[in-house]
Structure formats: structure tokens, C-alpha cells
Amino acid sequence: MNTRRLIRISLFTLLTIIGGYIHIPVGYICFTFQTLFVMMSGLFLGAKDGAISQIAYLLLGLIGLPVFAHGGGFSYVFQPSFGYLIGFVFGATMAGALAKNQSKKLLLWLDLVVSLLVIYIIGVAYQAVILLFVNGLAPQAVAISLLTIALMFVVDCFLLYLVTLVYPKLKKIIN
Numbered sequence: 001m002n003t004r005r006l007i008r009i010s011l012f013t014l015l016t017i018i019g020g021y022i023h024i025p026v027g028y029i030c031f032t033f034q035t036l037f038v039m040m041s042g043l044f045l046g047a048k049d050g051a052i053s054q055i056a057y058l059l060l061g062l063i064g065l066p067v068f069a070h071g072g073g074f075s076y077v078f079q080p081s082f083g084y085l086i087g088f089v090f091g092a093t094m095a096g097a098l099a100k101n102q103s104k105k106l107l108l109w110l111d112l113v114v115s116l117l118v119i120y121i122i123g124v125a126y127q128a129v130i131l132l133f134v135n136g137l138a139p140q141a142v143a144i145s146l147l148t149i150a151l152m153f154v155v156d157c158f159l160l161y162l163v164t165l166v167y168p169k170l171k172k173i174i175n
Helices: 003-021 034-045 047-062 074-078 082-099 105-134 139-174
Strands: 024-026 029-031
Touching: 003 034, 003 047, 034 047, 034 082, 034 105, 034 139, 047 074, 047 082, 074 082, 082 105, 105 139
Parallel strands: none
Antiparallel strands: 024 029
16 A cells, blocks of 8 residues: 555545534534545545545544544444444445446436445444344334434435535545
């Protein structure tokens, strides 16, 4: 692995960390920019290096560094949101694979939305399991808590649309 490649991977690992610390509260929901940077890691680094940047992020948090939105350490696997972090690896991989050589903005956006769905499917499934079986919530409470995810998905889709608008210029800067 050459120095340039390592720096680019590290940059997107760092952006994912920073994105988790940027909190925008809207009522009971708190938005971050993590998924935006995850999708951008796949888009700009490609499937393999995008996944490596997210694996590095996971490993840093699991060994105890406070890189996750609410801390770090192995016990974080019992947080309802940890499934989304696992999904980051697969989302970045998918974004890199689907968006490769895509020049049409609408198709690029759709590729990113499909990749985002991967994160949300893994995250929602994990969240439901943790809330039901670890936290002991009633199924109705879990269903209500998962409804807020739809709003977050819409916001993430909008942010990805903005990325597709500036992608050609950003690609020249990053590459």
C-alpha cells in the first residue's frame, strides 16, 4: 500500500469520525454526517479502499478509542446504533462498486441511494434485535422508535443528491 493510498483511506476514516461528532438535533432526532462521508468514501476511494476506511473506523472504536458518536469500546456492540456502523463497511463497498464510472448524475444518485439502503437495512435489523432482546422493549415501542429512521433516510438521500451535484469538481480535487 503506497503512501498516497494510505493517506486517502485515513482521510475518509477521519471524516467518518468527524461526521459522527457533528450533531444536528431536530426534535427527538439527531442527525449526523456519518453516512454522507461513508458514501463518499466508496464514491471517491472505490469499493475496496472505501471498505478499508470503514473497517479502520470500526476497529478504532472497538479497541476503545472514542471515535463513535457516543464513545467507543467493545461494549458498543450492544448499542442499538451499532448495526449502522457495521453497515458502513457494506455501504461504502456497494457505493464504490455501483458508482464506478457512472457519469450521469441521476444514475449516480440512485446508485448511492441503493448503497445507503444497505446501511439502513443492516442498521434497522440490528437495532430491532438489540431493542427487543437486549433492552427488552415491547415490539410496539420498537416499531415507533424505528419510524424516525424514515426521516433520517430522507435527509441522507437529500445530502447524497447534493454530493452528486458537486462530485465532478470534488473528484478532481481529491484525485
